[in-house]
Amino acid sequence: DAGVTQSPTHLIKTRGQQVTLRCSPKSGHDTVSWYQQALGQGPQFIFQYYEEEERQRGNFPDRFSGHQFPNYSSELNVNALLLGDSALYLCASRRGSANYGYTFGSGTRLTVV
Amino acid sequence: QKEVEQNSGPLSVPEGAIASLNCTYSDRGSQSFFWYRQYSGKSPELIMFIYSNGDKEDGRFTAQLNKASQYVSLLIRDSQPSDSATYLCAVKEGGSQGNLIFGKGTKLSVKP
Numbered sequence: 450d451a452g453v454t455q456s457p458t459h460l461i462k463t464r465g466q467q468v469t470l471r472c473s474p475k476s477g478h479d480t481v482s483w484y485q486q487a488l489g490q491g492p493q494f495i496f497q498y499y500e501e502e503e504r505q506r507g508n509f510p511d512r513f514s515g516h517q518f519p520n521y522s523s524e525l526n527v528n529a530l531l532l533g534d535s536a537l538y539l540c541a542s543r544r545g546s547a548n549y550g551y552t553f554g555s556g557t558r559l560t561v562v
Numbered sequence: 563q564k565e566v567e568q569n570s571g572p573l574s575v576p577e578g579a580i581a582s583l584n585c586t587y588s589d590r591g592s593q594s595f596f597w598y599r600q601y602s603g604k605s606p607e608l609i610m611f612i613y614s615n616g617d618k619e620d621g622r623f624t625a626q627l628n629k630a631s632q633y634v635s636l637l638i639r640d641s642q643p644s645d646s647a648t649y650l651c652a653v654k655e656g657g658s659q660g661n662l663i664f665g666k667g668t669k670l671s672v673k674p
Binding site: 552 | 664
């Protein structure tokens with residue numbers, strides 16, 4: 450049973466560029482959240498998708514946007530990249546409002562130069 | 563602003579000792595609490611969750627919750643060098659779509 454899969458694993462981009470990160474949730478999961486984890490920090494919530502709609506959003510600018518597809522997979526898009534966007538981006542999935550927490554993917558390491 | 567606070571450490575314990583990790587949270591509406599382990603360069607891995615006041619044991623791990631004090635802890639008995647990692651406390655926001663709010667994590671080092 451595949452867990453949460455993310456691609457790519459690593460990415461290097463230049464300031465001002467745009468990036469798209471992808472996530473396939475664990476089988477049976479329909480809710481996807483994205484987190485940003487800077488070095489030495491805990492994961493920070495970006496947004497959550499359920500039924501192809503953004504349901505909640507953390508304190509991130511509009512440069513961060515996302516999408517969820519009918520098969521529950523999701524994309525995170527970041528426009529006009531800044532050096533401060535360099536971080537580990539984590540996708541996490543769960544089934545509905547289940548209280549047993551999220552399953553995380555292995556993450557995408559984004560470096561902005 | 564909902565917050566989860568953890569001592570960043572590092573916490574160093576000898577092999578075989580008990581490691582005690584602590585966490586406080588601000589949202590009184592929170593009902594679910596989680597401990598994730600994160601090895602360097604890896605993604606968080608769920609090791610324990612707790613909903614009710616009191617203790618919950620799973621092998622060498624014991625989670626403790628005190629909602630009145632807004633406090634949750636993790637005890638690791640018979641600590642092993644392989645337990646060396648950062649431990650993240652996470653609190654699920656109230657509401658059916660509540661998301662996880664994470665602390666900054668406590669780095670644990672178990673010395674052989």
